[in-house]
Amino acid sequence: MNFKRLDRRYLHLLLIAVTVFPLLKPMGLPISIGVHSRTLYDYIQHLPPGSVVLNVFDWGPAQIPDAGVGAMAITQHLLSLPVKIVAFSQEVSAVMMYEYTMSRIKIPPDKKYGTDFVYFGFIAGLETALAAIAKDVHATFVKDYYGTPVEQIPMMDKIRTVKDFALVVETTNTGTHVDGFLRQWKSPYGTPIAINIGAVMVPTYLPYYPGQVLAVIAGARGGSEYELLIKQPGPGVASLDAVSTSHLLVIIFIAIGNIQYFIEKRKRREER
């Protein structure tokens, strides 16, 4: 049987089967907690009461099953602690992910918008905007996402510059946003920065760990570990079995393709 000529639709059907099956009947494969998830969890857990965390939503719908898992788990963790959350986005398409996240996590009844957390929507300017926020928060975050002037938001009274932030959590699927924070926040002011990024981007940002970056949460895997750390297993943990089976299928097909390649190569050599 020549796998090279196999109708790709059969492969696609197989992929659907190995992805859907574990979602319907979870295998419950053990998930070990990595050093990055543990580091970020411990850091957030030990933030002094009243600390301000900048939670940046720079991920789109495509990242829901990847970096989105961590974004939701980290936001949930932050909301469970006596800390303040300032959120914004550097991507237009990321704005809807704030609403998506907040509608899916449990907001504790004692947490109020404007007092404990606030969202400033899309801010244009990328790295320039980050530099501007660092110097003067109120000059850049003029109004929140719902149109309320920054002066009327109670929690923003004491948040004026980069020095008022205890931590930045950047969730993104591209490197542009991370680079800006490293250059405009970490290098000049030393603000701790944690990255929650799509799995494919992890090798690009690991070299910044541990000097410039506090932790690199790796896509669905890192997010699932975080879900387990906050003791709220959710969509991430549920999806990891499907990740396992689909990844294994890809590896099997790489192996089959290569075995076939070497058999053909040997045949050609013998024919000569």
Add this chain to the structure above:
Amino acid sequence: MSKVIRTDIPLLIIFFSGIVLIASYFFPITQLSLAEKELSRWGIILNAWAMGLGATSLYRWHVGEIIKKTPGRWMYSVWLIIVMSVFIVVGFVWTPSHRVFVWLGDAFYLPIEAAMNALLAFFILTASHRALRARGWEAAILLLAACILTMTNAPIGEAIWGGIPVIGKWILDIPNTAASRGMIICVAVGTIALSIRTLLGYERTQVGVQ
């Protein structure tokens, strides 16, 4: 347009803006800091304008496609203009936080982008048995590293053999980090050189001079 307006004045603006931004980083002088703040605000406003300019260009190009009735393409241009106009009008009339705009995003944009991304899985699977070949030693090492890292990210890798995540972590922490750090430093040095050339006006492509 004279050369002075076209190139010399923009180059002077670039020079002074760059000098102010660099100086304010190194010297804590109030006036410099204020100038830097103001320049950053201009940067944000210009960036927002650039997005508007992009939308206008998109409209112009697609209206041209419709007028020319480009075979096989014009109907997509009509669709793009309809969708873009709906989003813009709704966003302007209400606000992006209004439930109608949120619904548009949730009902159309969100599933479309998620589905587009999900399609990648099928391409990867097809490519995995048709294209990913160990044609030489270098390709074999690359392929092996890719397989180990793929299994490191999935819990089944650890379940099959406890050594997989250990090797995967070593690949990421040692060869990957060492090589990437070298590249990052090289890029940083190159960026400094390019910035100096731009500030001094030797690099002129940004003002349309080749």
